[in-house]
Amino acid sequence: MSTLVYEKPESLYDRKTHYCPGCGHGVAHRLIAETIDELDIRHKTIGIAPVGCSVLAYNYLNIDMVEVAHGRAPAVATGMKRVKPDHIIFAYQGDGDLASIGCAEIMHAAHRGEDITVIFVNNAIYGMTGGQMAPTTMVGQIASTCPNGRDPLKEGYPMQMAEILSIMPGATYIERCAITDPANIRKTKKAIKHAFQRQLDGENGFNMVEILSPCPTYWRMSPVDAKKHITEQMTKTFPLGKLKG
Amino acid sequence: MSEKVLMCGNEAVAEAAIQAGLDAFFGYPITPQNEIPEYMSRRMPEEGRVFVQSESEIAAINMVYGAAATGARAMTSSSSPGISLKQEGISYLAGSQLPAVIVNMMRGGPGLGNIEPSQSDYFQATRGGGHGDYYHIALAGNSVQEMADLMYDAFDLADKYRGPVMVIGDGILAQMIEPVDVFAKKRPPIQTDKSWALGNLKDRSPNIVNSLFLGDNVLENHNLRLQAKYQIIRDTEVRFEATDTEDADLIVVAYGIASRIASSAIRKARKKGLKVGLFRPITLWPFPAKPIAALAGQGRKFLAVELSYGQMVEDVRLAVNGASPVDFYGRAGGSVPTVEAVLEKIEENLK
Numbered sequence: 001m002s003t004l005v006y007e008k009p010e011s012l013y014d015r016k017t018h019y020c021p022g023c024g025h026g027v028a029h030r031l032i033a034e035t036i037d038e039l040d041i042r043h044k045t046i047g048i049a050p051v052g053c054s055v056l057a058y059n060y061l062n063i064d065m066v067e068v069a070h071g072r073a074p075a076v077a078t079g080m081k082r083v084k085p086d087h088i089i090f091a092y093q094g095d096g097d098l099a100s101i102g103c104a105e106i107m108h109a110a111h112r113g114e115d116i117t118v119i120f121v122n123n124a125i126y127g128m129t130g131g132q133m134a135p136t137t138m139v140g141q142i143a144s145t146c147p148n149g150r151d152p153l154k155e156g157y158p159m160q161m162a163e164i165l166s167i168m169p170g171a172t173y174i175e176r177c178a179i180t181d182p183a184n185i186r187k188t189k190k191a192i193k194h195a196f197q198r199q200l201d202g203e204n205g206f207n208m209v210e211i212l213s214p215c216p217t218y219w220r221m222s223p224v225d226a227k228k229h230i231t232e233q234m235t236k237t238f239p240l241g242k243l244k245g
Numbered sequence: 246m247s248e249k250v251l252m253c254g255n256e257a258v259a260e261a262a263i264q265a266g267l268d269a270f271f272g273y274p275i276t277p278q279n280e281i282p283e284y285m286s287r288r289m290p291e292e293g294r295v296f297v298q299s300e301s302e303i304a305a306i307n308m309v310y311g312a313a314a315t316g317a318r319a320m321t322s323s324s325s326p327g328i329s330l331k332q333e334g335i336s337y338l339a340g341s342q343l344p345a346v347i348v349n350m351m352r353g354g355p356g357l358g359n360i361e362p363s364q365s366d367y368f369q370a371t372r373g374g375g376h377g378d379y380y381h382i383a384l385a386g387n388s389v390q391e392m393a394d395l396m397y398d399a400f401d402l403a404d405k406y407r408g409p410v411m412v413i414g415d416g417i418l419a420q421m422i423e424p425v426d427v428f429a430k431k432r433p434p435i436q437t438d439k440s441w442a443l444g445n446l447k448d449r450s451p452n453i454v455n456s457l458f459l460g461d462n463v464l465e466n467h468n469l470r471l472q473a474k475y476q477i478i479r480d481t482e483v484r485f486e487a488t489d490t491e492d493a494d495l496i497v498v499a500y501g502i503a504s505r506i507a508s509s510a511i512r513k514a515r516k517k518g519l520k521v522g523l524f525r526p527i528t529l530w531p532f533p534a535k536p537i538a539a540l541a542g543q544g545r546k547f548l549a550v551e552l553s554y555g556q557m558v559e560d561v562r563l564a565v566n567g568a569s570p571v572d573f574y575g576r577a578g579g580s581v582p583t584v585e586a587v588l589e590k591i592e593e594n595l596k
């Protein structure tokens with residue numbers, strides 16, 4: 001007898017992706033889609049695609065979606081959740097989107113304790129625009145706008161958004177995960193599911209899952225080395241685990 | 246209910262919006278429109294509807310974007326510097342074809358300017374204002390009553406044409422207290438197809454609200470659809486009020502509070518035997534170009550009066566297209582033209 005070991009979630013389209021080989025966005029999409037299917041919330045979930053490499057997330061997630069201006073996803077999510085409190089609203093954001101241009105929007109959505117979920121895909125770089133420095137770029141990391149490596153005295157230290165947000169009373173669940181190996185990918189899925197479940201249960205508060213995600217192209221690494229880089233280097237600056245909730 | 250009560254423009258606009266079926270209000274404080282969010286913060290919860298004081302005007306317009314994407318009637322209000330911040334969001338609303346209402350109670354600029362009345366955001370309100378090829382309907386009243394009345398139209402037009410609609414006043418109309426019946430134009434919201442709205446995904450493929458269009462000609466085709474819509478609006482939604490223009494030797498063109506000053510000056514001029522009329526655009530976009538063109542020529546002169554250094558006058562000149570001389574008088578930066586100064590300008594033109 002054969003057993004089914006792999007199946008495409010209903011909430012994911014069967015499409016070729018535009019993501020680079022080894023990119024973490026595709027995995028993050030799949031984890032969201034699986035979660036939506038497993039919680040049976042496809043009919044009442046609205047996703048928000050950011051500006052960044054995942055701007056086309058609506059081409060992959062088979063659910064109602066909106067594409068919004070750079071960094072504004074938490075404000076858009078606020079408007080949605082307030083008029084559709086019975087819906088699961090999630091914003092999908094990159095680190096440039098969330099930590100740089102959208103810093104005010106993410107801080108205040110957390111501050112107000114909006115009952116939304118933010119999936120924060122942190123690849124420590126601006127992928128979409130060609131590998132520029134992000135607020136999350138690691139010390140010493142080379143990017144197209146810090147060609148000699150990030151100098152913290154000139155460009156500041158990497159911004160730890162999960163830590164910053166977790167001190168706010170309005171934020172009730174914050175966890176940092178990584179898309180590196182099966183164990184961590186499973187943990188990431190569990191975190192996403194927990195965040196969505198909180199919305200489903202009507203638990204008050206802002207929740208965010210930060211996902212350390214490889215960008216082999218602009219890290220100038222092989223996909224395998226990029227994952228190793230997360231485990232060995234990035235997690236020193238961005239430690240994994242639950243920060244709140 | 247058709248009793249008149251005393252209300253300032255801000256409060257009348259707010260209550261009319263609620264009566265027009267507003268589901269959600271998002272705003273950030275800025276003078277001279279603060280009574281709108283203040284009023285909403287009290288009244289919206291009473292009605293079981295949404296009020297959020299946002300962290301910025303950028304956030305407010307994006308909250309509007311989110312609420313509107315689910316099919317809700319959403320609105321924000323601000324004044325000039327805040328409206329500049331909203332332009333990114335207004336461009337996205339236009340591109341994504343989402344209905345929304347934005348109130349601008351204009352104040353002096355540029356920069357922080359001051360908190361006095363002004364009409365210096367005309368260019369911004371009538372040329373799209375943000376990036377890309379788009380327009381939005383811009384409605385300008387000249388009394389507290391008309392500002393309230395226009396709110397019903399604003400929401401219906403936003404729904405009808407799936408796009409942002411701006412209602413424009415100024416520091417005077419915002420603060421001025423007049424007798425008003427905010428229910429005067431109350432009616433059930435127009436019923437439009439909202440099958441594009443997000444949420445309640447059942448027995449259909451997913452909806453996507455989006456202003457990104459990649460691929461050969463995809464954006465061009467989208468833009469051409471927007472342009473076709475704008476042409477329908479130009480053809481069908483022009484509104485204006487023409488008073489004593491038929492026999493006029495001089496037609497004063499003025500909107501909003503400037504038209505109140507102009508009509509006082511015109512009354513005095515008529516008493517002096519001067520044949521002067523008033524043409525008052527109510528839609529700033531679409532501008533009533535054809536009705537003005539029809540009045541041009543025939544030895545007639547035009548005078549645009551504004552609380553700016555000459556913004557609407559450009560549209561008057563385009564409409565007149567050389568068939569009549571077009572003069573301009575305006576003061577800005579918080580100063581308001583006096584009736585006497587406008588009368589003087591009228592007399593100078595008819596000498």
Ligand SMILES: Cc1ncc(C[n+]2csc(CCOP(=O)(O)OP(=O)(O)O)c2C)c(N)n1
Nearest residue numbers: 051052053070094095096097125126127128
């Ligand atoms: C207002 C505005 N500024 C700048 C851009 C250009 N831009 C597009 S994507 C992007 C960076 C995205 O980086 P990130 O959020 O880290 O996501 P990633 O692409 O790495 O997934 C920028 C700056 C834009 N589209 N809009």
